[in-house]
Amino acid sequence: MGSDRRFTFALAGWIALLGAALAASVGAFMLPGLGAGRIVALLGVAGATAGLWLHVRQTNRTVARFVEALRFGDSATRFGLEQGAGFRELGEALDAAMTRAHARQEAMAGELRFLEALVDDMPIALLTIDAEGQVTLANKAARRLFRDVQGARAEDYVRYSATLARQLAEGRPGETMLLIALDGMPQNVLVRRASLDRLGRRISVVTVQPVQGMLNAVEAAAQTDLVRVLTHEILNSLTPVTSLAETAAGLLEAPDLAAEPRVADARAAVSALARRASGLSHFIEAYRAVARSPEVRRQRFLALPWAEELVRIFAAEAAELPIRLIVEPQDLPLDADPDLLAQVVINLLRNARQAMDGHTDAPHITLRVKPYGQAVLLEVEDCGPGVPPALRHDIFLPFFTTRANGTGVGLNLARQIAIAHGGTIEVRDAPDGGALICLALPHA
Incomplete structure (x- = not known):
């Protein structure tokens, strides 16, 4: 120049x-x-x-x-x-x-x-912590996940988990799996922490990623694979037993053996064996559905008329049992497969009725549908004996049952349907001491 x-x-x-x-x-x-x-x-x-x-x-x-x-x-x-x-x-x-x-x-x-839009729209919650310990919710996912936080200190997060609060206050860089309360339900989250320099000052960056849905899906997939393998192997072993029992029963029906009293006993035993083997084969074949993931056909519909129809269906088989329906607000929408969801709720209502049988003189059931944060809760509450804490996870396992005539399939199928919708299902204590089954689905 x-x-x-x-x-x-x-x-x-x-x-x-x-x-x-x-x-x-x-x-x-x-x-x-x-x-x-x-x-x-x-x-x-x-x-x-x-x-x-x-x-x-x-x-x-x-x-x-x-x-x-x-x-x-x-x-x-x-x-x-x-x-x-x-x-x-x-x-x-x-x-x-x-x-x-x-x-x-x-x-x-x-x-x-x-970059700001990328960080703000990323699906993982991002928090920053400055040298003075002030916690900032840095993107939309963090503001949705911790929408109830009042304040900007690590101790304000105790309502979600004391361990999470300590992790924010004095955690070291690294990765940790924590159990925190989200929307009133315990969920596993993956917490990652790192340190960065910003304008000459050291800050900590923490990401919180809910992984409960992923863990549930992995567990359900493992259970499905196990059931598929077991039913396949059992049927393969049972088929020749059934065939041989039926053949032996046919041979023992020969007229020239009718005079022998011990042959009659053998004939009855072999016939019983053939019937039980055949019945067991049909049972296993029928419940191989547990090994097939449900196909979800989502649609948007109002919860109130859908729930009222379920109550009418259930009342047709249990007219003597009072059932209270609560849908708040009455124009609450659901985004789910109405048929699969109806199957889950009907099974939960039947389980509640069976749980109260002989336990109380005034049985009643409450079906409640309500929004809760970013989810919609479908709750079935009874006044039965409740579910012991030690069994609250086991009751959702395939073929696990506490009833003599139970199959152990209904609650596992309900869990599969909940997971297929991106939701969760768990059992809690009802206010009056019974069981409270909570099915949480993403909000429509």
Whole structure:
């Protein structure tokens, strides 16, 4: 970058003028009787000096404005100067530099907006913790997950988990699996912590990722594979037993063996064996459905008319049993497969009725549908004996049952349907001592 020709000529002219004024002043002072000439000469020196100073000062002011604009990030300032100033080339060069700086600022701002949107929309909750221990919910997922937090300190998270609060307050970088209370239900979350430098200050970045749904899906898949293998192997072993028992029973039906009393006993035993083997084969074949994941056909529908229909269906087989239906609000929508969900609720109502049989003189059931945070809860509450804490996980296992005539399939299938919807199911204590089955589904 350099001065154009006019700047050079103007500078040379002012210097020449100053030199001439100085020479005239020296001559005026050397010759006697030139008092007026001396004054004119001094005025000429002053004028030339002022002109040269203003000419140079304009350059300094322009450069100073450029430096100030860079200092404060003002890339919109322009430096085009008048033609007579002799600084057009300087102004154009500075304007070009500011245009490039503005373009870089726009590119950086666009990249920053992209990164901010990326962080804000990422599905994993992100929290930052500064050196003073202030916790900031850094994206939408964090604000949804911890929407009930009041305050910005680690101790404010005790309501979710004391361990989580300690992890936020004094945790070390690394990865930890924690059990915290989300939407009133215990859920496993994966907590990762790292340290970063931000503007010369050390901050901690914590991500909280709920993994309960993934763990449930993995467990259900493992159970499904196990059931598939067991039913396959049992049927393979049982088929020849059934065939041989039926063949032996047929042989023992021969007329020439009818007179032998021991043959009659053997015939009865073999026939019973054949019937039981055949019945067991049908039982296993029928419940191989447990090994098939339910296909969910989602649709949006209102909870109230759907639940009222379920109550009417259940009342047809248990008219003597009072059932209370609570749907709040009455226009609450559901986003699920209505048929699969109906199958789950009907099975839960039947389980509740069987649990109360002989346990209370005033049996009653409550079916409740309500929103809870980011989920919708479907609750079936009874006044039976409840479920012991030690069995609350086992009751959802395939073929696990506490009833003599139970199959152990209904609750496992209910869990599979809940997981297929992206939800969870668990059993709690009801307020009056019975069982409270809670099915949580994502909110419509």
